[in-house]
Amino acid sequence: MTVYDSLNAAVRVAAAALLIYAAAQKLASPRSFRLTLTALRVPRVKVVSAGVPVVELAAGFMLLSAPRFVLTASLVTGVGVAFAVAGALALSRGTRVKCACFGGADGGELGVRQIVMLPLWSGVAALAWWAPDGSPAGPELGIGVMLALAVFAACRVVPLTRRNREYMQAMVPE
Numbered sequence: 001m002t003v004y005d006s007l008n009a010a011v012r013v014a015a016a017a018l019l020i021y022a023a024a025q026k027l028a029s030p031r032s033f034r035l036t037l038t039a040l041r042v043p044r045v046k047v048v049s050a051g052v053p054v055v056e057l058a059a060g061f062m063l064l065s066a067p068r069f070v071l072t073a074s075l076v077t078g079v080g081v082a083f084a085v086a087g088a089l090a091l092s093r094g095t096r097v098k099c100a101c102f103g104g105a106d107g108g109e110l111g112v113r114q115i116v117m118l119p120l121w122s123g124v125a126a127l128a129w130w131a132p133d134g135s136p137a138g139p140e141l142g143i144g145v146m147l148a149l150a151v152f153a154a155c156r157v158v159p160l161t162r163r164n165r166e167y168m169q170a171m172v173p174e
Contacts, residue, residue: 005132012063012131015124017147019060019079022101023053024151036100036110040089055079057151063124064147067131076128080121087114 026033030049037045059075066072083101090097090110097110 002132008127008131011124011127012067015076015121016060016063019056019063019076020147020151023056023060026053026056026100027151032098033100036086036097039095039097040086040110052082060147063128067128073125073129076125077122080118080125083114083121084118087111091115 026049033052034045034049037048042048055075056079059072059079062069062072062075086097087110091112099108099110099114101108101114
């Protein structure tokens with residue numbers, strides 16, 4: 001494996017982990033993401049709030065399992081463009097919109113950060129396109145399976161812990 005192969009795989013794995021984590025946070029806490037979409041005046045908030053995490057998950061898993069597909073590069077670029085458009089909308093309207101990129105955990109605001117990230121997302125898409133081989137077999141697929149299990153676990157556990165916060169606090173000794 002060459003240095004380029006290793007760097008390519010590391011960038012794709014990091015980007016995939018970020019996309020999958022962001023999707024898991026949106027799925028576990030959809031309310032904060034819906035509030036962001038409402039503040040941006042996005043039509044059909046419920047549909048968009050369900051669709052964005054699905055696209056993020058698809059882009060993340062395809063970065064790991066099928067990097068050289070046109071769909072993979074398109075999804076990654078599309079996610080980057082969507083984020084940049086959200087940042088540009090917030091800036092152009094002069095409104096302060098809380099970023100829910102990572103669910104309730106993100107405390108930032110939409111704006112320049114999302115616009116500046118567009119070339120990076122485009123770079124990730126290009127690296128995926130120029131991945132050393134098109135084979136889905138390899139360490140990236142194993143990481144993808146582990147991330148899939150983590151997303152599943154997060155989507156099951158996070159809502160339970162939020163609903164049972166008092167129970168969870170009683171179990172932790174002070």
